Amino acid sequence: MNENSTAPDILTRLFGLTDRVAVVTGASSGLGLGFAEVLAEAGATVYAAARRLDRLTALAERHPRIVPVRCDVTDDADRKALVDRCYGQSGRLDVLVNNAGRPGPPHAEEETADGFADLLAVNLTAGFHLAVRAAERLPEGRHASIINISSVIGLVSTAPIGGASYAASKAGVLGLTRELAGQWGRRGIRVNAVVPGWFDTEMTDGLFSNDKSAAWVRRNTMLARGGEPGEIDGAVLFLASDASSFMTGHTMVVDGGWTAR
Template sequence: MTNNSSARESMLTAMFGLSGRAAIVTGASSGLGLGFARTLAGAGATVYAAARRLDRLHALGDEVPGIVPVQCDITDDSDRKALVDECYNRSGRLDILVNNAGKPGPPQAEQETAEGFNSILEVNLVAGFHLATYAAGRLAEGEQASYINISSVIGLVSTAPIGGASYAASKAGTLGLTRELAGQWGRRGIRVNAVVPGWFDTEMTDGLFSNDKSAGWVRRNTMLGRGGTDGEINGAVLFLASDASIYMTGQTLVVDGGWTAR
């Protein structure tokens, strides 16, 4: 290895490396959260992978060094507190929080019930807020952290007939929450940013890409002419988690193949 290539590698490691850091990723048992957990662990972080399906988390931990499985129902406030406590008790720190867990609601507004609407907001918006406040409350003076909220293109634009009122409200609320927390916590050393995924083939979008009509709708309305594939959003989360984005806060990073730029 030449001196120049060694220097470049050292520079990239300094920018994107997460060695010695601790992260929480919610909704880590499948879909985008699974990829986020793998990516952060691959960059050197100890990742507390949280979800309800513990068997899947253990399988991930067996596959990827640096993964700590934590069974957690993020709608349960005691579970949320216990998740943050677990990270601090084992690692003594929490540098990165990825609020990824979420669930969809019914596509038609008339199908929404008051209970169902509140349930979607609890998972997609309220839980992430409380996790962030618990994490911020444990951060010592002089320490820095990066909190990343996963929103959706449905929080930016209408995607009717796919989407849903409760889901859109929760994901738009996530963007507003991101800006407000960034403003309140910036001088404490806490950066808060959001990632907005477009259409990715995950459990959340089950059936979207297997149906010719809906898959064609995605292709026609996405500038790159296709949906996102496994791993294509992970770099955005690594960027925001690492020192490569050290001067960014309150921002929304859209990874949608050009869907919202039309």
């Protein structure tokens, strides 16, 4: 390392996203909102996509590099319009964060055939088709990073919290990540996954406000707590940036030690 280099220079070289374009789905709240913010703060133009345009607009008012886009990720026309807008306005798409998702019922007996299929459509299938659209538009010689957001529920059973359809969708995300990494690696498209542990978001509504379930999280997490706001953002920034340029097909677990116990 050059002794005249400064920490900001090194951080910019490794983690800077200036002139890059990113898409974050499910960006209107929770972890997705944080992902959009951190990528924008690192210099990227971020197309923040979700169904709740009012929330995205408020987010964009706080961050001038965030572009709000109403998008239902289960609608192929919306997915196409999202990718087309990136290329039409910015001429490129360098980072895709497939974050959109929702929970399902906790008990298998409560699952219906349509409900199971609908949840997979949001949590798994939509991200696959969006990744394919992004890969199809990538010019030859250009590199890109696709980051799929899974869950500890995709790695281990978390009964009585979790759910069969949700577990199946998040485990599927991990298998899909490995397969797409293998298929697209020689094209310069890296595909990795992030596995969040327990964070206090809309997806886990009531988990931390209930004394019994909050104690369950603390008891079964090596760090004896849930994740704090922002504690997973660094993993997404790392995978989006040149700091992870030799990583693909990888699952990065950010769970306070939940799955290592």
